[in-house]
Amino acid sequence: MERTNRAVxxxxxxxxxxxxxxxxxxxxTVKRLQEVxxxxxxxxxxxxxxxxxxxxxxxxxxxxxxxxxxxxxEKAMSMGRGFVTFLAxxxxxxxxxxxxxxxxxxxxxxxxxxxxxxxxxxxxxxxENDAYESQVTSEVDLDQIRETxxxxxxxxxxxxSQKKTYSVPSNSYVRQxxxxx
Numbered sequence: 001m002e003r004t005n006r007a008v009x010x011x012x013x014x015x016x017x018x019x020x021x022x023x024x025x026x027x028x029t030v031k032r033l034q035e036v037x038x039x040x041x042x043x044x045x046x047x048x049x050x051x052x053x054x055x056x057x058x059x060x061x062x063x064x065x066x067x068x069x070x071x072x073x074e075k076a077m078s079m080g081r082g083f084v085t086f087l088a089x090x091x092x093x094x095x096x097x098x099x100x101x102x103x104x105x106x107x108x109x110x111x112x113x114x115x116x117x118x119x120x121x122x123x124x125x126x127x128e129n130d131a132y133e134s135q136v137t138s139e140v141d142l143d144q145i146r147e148t149x150x151x152x153x154x155x156x157x158x159x160x161s162q163k164k165t166y167s168v169p170s171n172s173y174v175r176q177x178x179x180x181x
Contacts, residue, residue, distance in 0.1 A: 149155040
């Protein structure tokens, strides 16, 4: 049986930690590491240099480019009148759309601000109106009004003969144009 004192256990822990990080030792149960591929032989390098020299030739430190390559570059760099006109028209259209969008956005922002101002003014007026209404209703004494109406003015509650009722059929309706006094 193997000794399991502190030193041996600690050593095993370090080895296991190394293996958990992806480091391992080559062996018969572990796949061998792939070796670095070797360089190409000198003969193949000479062939690649010859292939490059067919497209351009190097003379005394300056590069000379073949005619075909030069023509292709010129074609790629040149733009025809039609293409330039098309780009100009598209640019003007995009610029017009951007300016129009910014104007509409500014107008919308202005309207939102004015609506917010009107809403705050409306809320202030409503608050003032509610304050005045509560002040008026608190000053009115309904008992005093009833006593004045019955005592000084001689008013009475209506009798049953003075009350008139009417029935409304279920399929008809009544329009009221004014408040009933």
